[in-house]
Amino acid sequence: MPPRAVPPQPMQISSWQHAELNAARWMRHWGYTDATARPGGPDSGIDVRATGALGQVKYQAAQIGRPELQRFVGARPYGSTAQLIFFTGSNYATTAAAYAQEWSIALFRYRLDGSMTPLNDTARRIHRSSASTVPIAAQTPETAEVQTFWQQNWRVVAGVLLLMAPLGSIGDEKTYTGPLALDVLKFIGILLACWSLGTFLIAARFGVRIPLPIRTFRTAIVRRPEAGPTTTAGRARVPHPTHDRVTAACTTQHDDLVTEAARLLRAGSKQHHVDKILRDRGVGFMDRGRILTEAKRLNKRS
Numbered sequence: 001m002p003p004r005a006v007p008p009q010p011m012q013i014s015s016w017q018h019a020e021l022n023a024a025r026w027m028r029h030w031g032y033t034d035a036t037a038r039p040g041g042p043d044s045g046i047d048v049r050a051t052g053a054l055g056q057v058k059y060q061a062a063q064i065g066r067p068e069l070q071r072f073v074g075a076r077p078y079g080s081t082a083q084l085i086f087f088t089g090s091n092y093a094t095t096a097a098a099y100a101q102e103w104s105i106a107l108f109r110y111r112l113d114g115s116m117t118p119l120n121d122t123a124r125r126i127h128r129s130s131a132s133t134v135p136i137a138a139q140t141p142e143t144a145e146v147q148t149f150w151q152q153n154w155r156v157v158a159g160v161l162l163l164m165a166p167l168g169s170i171g172d173e174k175t176y177t178g179p180l181a182l183d184v185l186k187f188i189g190i191l192l193a194c195w196s197l198g199t200f201l202i203a204a205r206f207g208v209r210i211p212l213p214i215r216t217f218r219t220a221i222v223r224r225p226e227a228g229p230t231t232t233a234g235r236a237r238v239p240h241p242t243h244d245r246v247t248a249a250c251t252t253q254h255d256d257l258v259t260e261a262a263r264l265l266r267a268g269s270k271q272h273h274v275d276k277i278l279r280d281r282g283v284g285f286m287d288r289g290r291i292l293t294e295a296k297r298l299n300k301r302s
Contacts, residue, residue, distance in 0.1 A: 019087065019110065020037040020047045020048060021037050022114050022116075023047070023048050023057045023087045023108075023110070024036060024048045024055070026108075027048055027053060027055055028050075030126050030127065031129065032050035032051065032053045033050075034051050035053065035055070036049055036050070037057075045071055045075025046072075046076075048085075050082075052083060053083040053084075053085055054075075054076060054082045054083070054084055054085070055084075055085045055086070055087060056072045056084075056085075056087065057087045057088070058086075058087065058088040058089070058090070059089060060088070060089070060090060061089070061090055062090060063090055063093050064086070064088050064090060064091070064092045064093065065095060066093065066095040066099045069086065069096050069099050069103070069105060072086060073105070081282055083104075083106065083126070084103065084105045084106065085105070085126070086106065086107050087108050087109075088109060088110070089110055089112075090109070091109070092109075092119060100120055101122075102264065102269060102273060102277070104122050104277070105120075106118070106120065106122040106126050107119040107120045107122075107123050108123050108127075155201040155204055156201070156202055159197075159198040159200075159201035160198070160202075161198075162194045162198030162201070163194065163198040163199075165190075165194045166187065166190050166195070169187070170187070254287075254291070257278065257283065257291050258291050258295050258298060259295075259298070261274050261291050262298045265295055265296065265299055271292060274292065274295075275288055278291060278292075
């Protein structure tokens with residue numbers, strides 16, 4: 001049985017800076033080990049950043065409504081699939097809770113003693129997962145929140161240098177020896193390589209994930225009819241444990257997405273809203289169409 005994760009020690013919440021630091025400590029406890037708060041920085045809608053998650057903290061007595069969550073979703077970088085986590089010391093309006101369910105936003109309420117209470121299914125799933133798993137390479141609050149400028153931004157510096165590197169190679173007689181067509185191809189290759197790596201480094205600095213369009217192909221194995229005692233046309237398929245596990249996992253994930261899409265459609269969500277949720281989770285265009293079609297059939301049968 002794996003050891004239980006130890007919750008963060010209580011932190012007295014006396015200001016919004018302490019609320020952001022406390023939220024970052026809890027996110028590290030939930031497994032986002034590089035979660036870092038930046039108290040005093042510009043309010044861009046994101047107060048805590050981590051690989052795979054973004055957090056916003058509200059230190060106010062007023063109730064949180066739908067517009068606050070909409071601005072939070074709008075502050076997420078384009079193309080990012082990071083988990084959104086919202087923290088407040090007050091309560092959430094009914095419209096905010098419905099919007100959070102539509103966008104899978106985890107809603108938490110913190111208290112002045114630093115404790116954290118999950119308020120919807122997404123938040124309870126995140127909070128419950130930390131009870132049986134210990135964060136890998138967990139950082140202490142001191143090492144995670146105190147970082148030098150170079151530690152935080154070396155990827156940006158390296159990325160900018162890579163973006164500018166192809167321009168510095170223009171006119172290099174050792175690189176471009178002719179003819180002109182070959183030199184153009186060389187420049188295009190250097191440009192694509194440097195810009196791809198530079199873009200990746202800059203995106204990694206700000207927690208933006210670049211999904212790779214990898215599709216899983218399912219192969220149907222059909223048993224041929226027996227041709228006779230002397231032939232091997234009817235040879236039975238030999239089970240392959242690894243292939244079977246991968247196929248079963250893909251089928252289970254597909255069924256879960258169909259069930260969730262059907263539930264959202266029954267709850268009144270528009271089809272294009274459900275399609276956007278699936279696209280944000282990295283589901284391809286053709287797969288989204290099949291999932292929505294099966295979800296509508298499932299609702300008709302029920």
